[in-house]
Amino acid sequence: xxxxxxxxxxxxxxxxxxxxxxxxxxxxxxxxxxxxxxxxxxxxxxxxxxxxxxxxxxxxxxxxxxxxxxxxxxxxxxxxxxxxxxxxxxxxxxxxxxxxxxxxxxxxxxxxxxxxxxxxxxxxxxxxxxxxxxxxxxxxxxxxxxxxxxxxxxxxxxxxxxxxxxxxxxxxxxxxxxxxxxxxxxxxxxxxxxxxxxxxxxxxxxxxxxxxxxxxxxxxxxxxxxxxxxxxxxxxxxxxxxxxxxxxxxxxxxxxxxxxxxxxxxxxxxxxxxxxxxxxxxxx
Numbered sequence: 001x002x003x004x005x006x007x008x009x010x011x012x013x014x015x016x017x018x019x020x021x022x023x024x025x026x027x028x029x030x031x032x033x034x035x036x037x038x039x040x041x042x043x044x045x046x047x048x049x050x051x052x053x054x055x056x057x058x059x060x061x062x063x064x065x066x067x068x069x070x071x072x073x074x075x076x077x078x079x080x081x082x083x084x085x086x087x088x089x090x091x092x093x094x095x096x097x098x099x100x101x102x103x104x105x106x107x108x109x110x111x112x113x114x115x116x117x118x119x120x121x122x123x124x125x126x127x128x129x130x131x132x133x134x135x136x137x138x139x140x141x142x143x144x145x146x147x148x149x150x151x152x153x154x155x156x157x158x159x160x161x162x163x164x165x166x167x168x169x170x171x172x173x174x175x176x177x178x179x180x181x182x183x184x185x186x187x188x189x190x191x192x193x194x195x196x197x198x199x200x201x202x203x204x205x206x207x208x209x210x211x212x213x214x215x216x217x218x219x220x221x222x223x224x225x226x227x228x229x230x231x232x233x234x235x236x237x238x239x240x241x242x243x244x245x246x247x248x249x250x251x252x253x254x255x256x257x258x259x260x261x262x263x264x265x266x267x268x269x270x271x272x273x274x275x276x277x278x279x280x281x282x283x284x
Contacts, residue, residue: 007043008040009044012067015060015062016056016060021059023037029136030056032055049200050210051197058213058235085244089262089282090184090243091212091236091243092179092183092184093185093236094179094185095252095266096196096199098247098268101205107158110164111161116152125151126158133193133217135222136216137220139193140158140159159198171271175278176206185208185210186211186214188245189215191216191217192217193218195217211236212235214228223249223251224252229255233259243262244264245261246263246266248267248268264278
């Protein structure tokens with residue numbers, strides 16, 4: 001195993017201990033197995049996923065820079081130059097569901113057919129628990145068990161249905177990649193534990209360098225609650241009016257705008273036109 005992996009593992013271990021967390025407590029916060037975290041800390045995993053590293057930072061109250069400095073990586077050296085738009089934007093946050101991928105209503109149809117339950121009953125059951133699991137108050141295992149029980153199914157993993165049903169919006173994926181070349185970028189999403197890692201592994205999200213990943217199940221707050229925006233603001237490292245937030249929910253956008261952010265509504269029914277409008281607004 002390489003020296004870089006070992007030093008990164010030690011840096012992660014130090015951040016965990018500084019936060020007063022045991023390995024098991026950190027595992028529960030970031031939804032990884034105990035064996036995986038143990039391997040990361042001892043350097044047996046050469047390149048932990050970007051989402052896992054960001055989740056560790058969120059859970060331990062540290063930053064990517066601090067973690068890398070602890071691993072002996074020079075974060076002060078030459079960095080790729082980033083732009084500032086004519087309107088003053090330096091950092092762009094993208095929502096995931098409804099912006100980078102089209103929402104998952106087809107998954108409800110699949111569960112309805114499999115369970116024999118009306119689709120409105122499936123949706124009602126799902127939304128009854130969704131906020132709790134996305135906020136991290138409920139584990140994905142408990143969510144799956146509750147959903148299966150209510151639908152009278154022996155067992156299920158919601159994430160499997162989601163990943164089969166979700167539709168990637170190629171215009172926005174390309175916009176995300178373009179934006180990452182010129183600006184600092186991040187993901188700001190209400191999401192279930194472990195879902196981001198699964199999405200990148202499945203090719204549903206690009207494996208690029210994100211400057212911040214704000215996963216609701218890690219930070220313990222969901223949009224449009226103020227706490228999740230406070231976490232995102234701190235992670236961005238820029239002023240509120242230098243952030244552009246792209247979301248398909250007007251309630252989420254209004255909450256961000258209230259904090260001084262710039263916001264843009266994405267219309268997934270007019271994905272190509274919306275993507276071009278956003279790109280035009282980021283002219284530099």
